[in-house]
Amino acid sequence: MKEVRLIKAAPAFTEVITLSAKKPFRVNQLIEKNIKWLFPLPTGLFIFLMMIFPVLYTFYVSLTDWDMISGGRISFIGLDNYVNLLKEPRFFNSIKLTLYFTIMAVGIEVVLGVAIALILNRDFRGKNLVKLILLLPMVATPVAIGLAWTLFYEPTIGLGNYALKLLGLPASQWLGSSKMVIPSLALVDIWEWTPMITLIVLAGLASLPQEAFEAALVDGATPLQIIRDVTLPLLRPTILIALVLRCIDALKTFDIIYVMTTGGPGFASETLNIYAYNLSFNYFRFGAASAALVALFTLVLACNLLVLWMRKTYEL
Amino acid sequence: MISKKRLSRGMFLTIFILSLMAIIAISIGAAPKQVTLRFVAANHPYTDVIKPLIPEFEKKTGMKVNVENYEENQLTQKLTVEFTSRASTVDVFMTRPLQEGRLFYKNGWYHKLNQYLPAAGWDWADYPKSIVEAVTLNREVYAIPIVTEWKTLFYRKDLFAAANLKVPTTLEELEAAAKKLHNPEKDMYGIVSRGQRGAAVTQFSSYLYSFGGDFIKDGKCVIDSPEAVEAFKYYGRLLHDYGPPGVTNMSWPQAQALFASGKVAIWTDASVLIAGIIDPGKSVVADQVGVAIFPAGPAGARPFQVVPWSVAVAAQSRQKDAALEFLKWATSKQVAKTAQLNGLTMARTSVWNDPEIVKQLYPGLAESANLTGPIAVPYDRPLMTAVGEARDAIGEVIVKAIETGGQADIASLAKIAAGKVDVLLVRAGEGPN
Amino acid sequence: MKKRWDQVGWNEVKRIKWKELGWYLLVIMITIPFIFPLIWIIAAAFKTQAQIVASPPIWIFEPTLNNFKSVFMEQDFARFLWNSSVVAVASTVLSLLLGLPAAYSISRYKQQTLGVFILVARLMPGISFLMPWYILFSKIRMVDTFSALIASHMLVALPLIVWIMINYFDGLPRELEESARVDGCSIQTAFLRILLPISGPGIITATTLSFLFSWNNFMFSLVLSTHRTKTLPIAIYNFVSYAEVSWGNVMAAAVVIITPAIILTMIFQRYVIKGLTVGAVKG
Secondary structure, three states: OHHHHHHHHHHHHHHHHHHHHHOOHHHHHHHHHOHHHHOOHHHHHHHHHHHHHHHHHHHHHHOEOOOHHHOOOOOEOOOHHHHHHHHOHHHHHHHHHHHHHHHHHHHHHHHHHHHHHHHHOOOOOOHHHHHHHHHHHHHOOHHHHHHHHHHHOOOOOOHHHHHHHHOOOOOOOHHHOOOOHHHHHHHHHHHHHHHHHHHHHHHHHHOOOHHHHHHHHHOOOOHHHHHHHHHHHHHHHHHHHHHHHHHHHHHOOOHHHHHHOOOOOOOOOOOHHHHHHHHHHHOOOHHHHHHHHHHHHHHHHHHHHHHHHHHHHOOO | OHHHHHHHHHHHHHHHHHHHHHHHHHHHHOOOOOOEEEEEEEOOHHHHHHHHHHHHHHHHHOOEEEEEEEOHHHHHHHHHHHHHOOOOOOOEEEEOHHHHHHHHHHOOOEOOOOOOOOOHHHOHHHOOHHHHHHOEEOOEEOOEEOEOEEEEEEEEHHHHHHOOOOOOOEHHHHHHHHHHHOEHHHOEEEEEOOOOHHHHHHHHHHHHHHOOOOOEEOOEEOOOOHHHHHHHHHHHHHHHHHOOOOHHHOOHHHHHHHHHOOOEEEEEEEHHHHHHOOOOOOOOOHHHEEEEEOOEEOOEOOOEEEOOOEEEEEOOOOOHHHHHHHHHHHOOHHHHHHHHHOOOOEOOHHHHHOHHHHHHOOOOHHHHHHHHHHHOEOOOOOOOOOHHHHHHHHHHHHHHHHHOOOOOOHHHHHHHHHHHHHHHHHHOOOOOO | OOOOHHHOOHHHHHHOOHHHHHHHHHHHHHHHHHHHHHHHHHHHHOOOHHHHHOOOOOOOOOOOOHHHHHHHHOOOHHHHHHHHHHHHHHHHHHHHHHHHHHHHHHHHOOOHHHHHHHHHHHHOOOHHHHHHHHHHHHHOOOOOOHHHHHHHHHHHHHHHHHHHHHHHHHHOOOHHHHHHHHOOOOHHHHHHHHHHHHHHHHHHHHHHHHHHHHHOOOHHHHHHOOOOOOOHHHHHHOOEOOOOEOHHHHHHHHHHHHHHHHHHHHHHHHHHHHHHOOOOOOO
């Protein structure tokens, strides 16, 4: 397959060379020599410029007692906000819930997403249609999804309990139960984002070298063995990328929780991001909110460093 | 082959970037010469009424008015970001006196209106004293009230008739009625009321007052008083025993949807929510909705009647005169009359006295307003600056009460919550003197 | 030789590949849970509010167009559509322009720290940008311009594109560029002419995701736009009012918002495929 591509592309080379020969040679050389810097520079610069002020601002505010309740006076209080956070049970509750939600949602998403990608990884009639359908949960605006699922989860008139009743299972309070609220929210997240994992893994599968598969088939391996010993190991970097991207977003999940429960019942679904939002726009305590945001940032960073470290150690 | 593709790709990109630049240029360069006001409103029936009327105003004054509207919490969020940055271009905005009035006032975000109000066009005398107080702090009027709402009892006329029940006039009767009509096997629940943390506080307030409790007294939070604890227990028991499942995640949208779907017999909430249950397109029980005043408790009948929304001029506005002109018009008698004819319950007295208007209101609604008015409590939440945080603290107790049917140690929970609210009062300088 | 239909016997029936059928059934079972809620949303868009909240759920009903009428009568809905399109397309295209070369460089030259730095941009919670960006953009008078919105959306899209493409480029063998360079091609030309054209699948995925993230972005648009640059997700909230949630209108708005997103994504994918692939490449 790849060889075919190469041969087909061969005539292109000659054209390519003639084209580039027309460009001033020196500029080309200059670009080539510095390509290591030139290529990533615009991106790096852009990100730096867009981020530097917000990052410094957030850190600075987290060291003040800025609070609109007391009329907006700002005074420097050092690490007091962080100390207070560490004394606040709601803070630890939010971290626990954030991790609970993320592990449940992303764990299931990755397993499901990879499985579905493996199943769909062959040419078949309607493959593009299926890919389009899988795209839809990600396309639908989170607000609409949140409101629709709120209705599904309504214990009395919602489809959720209707379905459970049909299956002979006991009804659930879904979002109204402090025990079931996080799994209910995780289910929505899984529904929304498993397709993203599937699509990333499908793209990854498309770039895998065929030789390994052909060799395994020649050796008489069963499909299951191929998946376990050839596909999955080759897919690990791709799965990791999908995992990292999803982890980052899941830890910061905001839209659906905000629309469906605003952190309730009580504080049973108040993840760290929702807690920070409440502090900012419900309580107007910007100093404390910034400290919580720094904590969230640290949490996300830590999780990602963990995953990347695992990648290094297990030589993925 | 390649050159063609290169051409088409290059062309696509160039066209795109050019059009992008054009758009940017247009949006920056289009500086209008006439006075353009920026009115930031909420998603509220009032906004729906005023939007089609704006062209009249524009024609009369030659100004242009751009309206933006947002959901209430996003409105606060957006205004906060803009006003805090001190670079806001907002001229006129809708605001909630009870929720953010003190906060915004304290940070100097309202343009004070006292000096203008005596002038003729404002018809300031048309507002009753209690309503004027709602938008006044330190004797400074910071906004013009537009609508009122009060605590109401919605009930199913058909179910009450079938069970031979009278409309409850005391909280005891309310509980008895809810018990009688509560039939979970048949998917029918006795009563629903908000149970979602902070959102529940405003609806719980009337129960609180009717037991003789209150939120704050002399700068200290008193929701741990014996009367208040009784109120928590009653509310928790009522919703736990005779309420629908999942009530602790219910704010008004969920409660309204449930009542509209015919699954619950009684609903206590704010009057303005009637809109979603009497429209046959929105509710399966549209023709069976009864409206009554909130029942009396051991301490008497004490429902709330409040000014939920008002309109203000931004202190940071650079076109204050024009903004005031717009404000005067937007809160004028004519506009109020149009709004009331559209089913809103406005704050001006004159529109209530107009018989043509009163005829239009839903039967029972006008009556409940008149009966509620004289005995009403003018606030439905603690009157303080850090009201958001206080609502969450108090809401926590409500949720616990509902989850345990009032059996939990409410007294201790209430005491902890009261302590938290006390801290907030002190921090805002509203503590005991 | 094809048999006539009445000559088909039991042998032929047995030859129907049951495995194939089973597999198709599996695919259907996989897609149903993902599409069912959306079918419900679409159905709800044609129901009245009373029908939406009714229980047991109403499957058969007379559809109404009222919700769609309300959505289109919403002032400025066409403008929201335009604004969202401009911002989404611009931020995606610009992010591709910036991100593809960066991803290539990081992949080929193992610039790990740079890669992590770009990823870090995604770690910051969205809320922390609201106030600083508003202050920043208002100081340079860029609030309520598309540029501010596009830049804010790019901050989400760029790291996404870079990271997906780093991984994708990592999977492509180096022989291709190397043989091109042996033939006298410069690195950048090899990148442009050889690598990109066969990166179709990766680029399509990255583009699609980036576009969708921008299309549905709510928070940044809420703060950085006024009536002139308001985008679609805010339009949905228009139907969440103070005294009622117009469920039907919300669902209709959702349908109206999803449809252009799908169409634009499909156009994009076709462009990406057409613009990049050389010859008959599997994609």
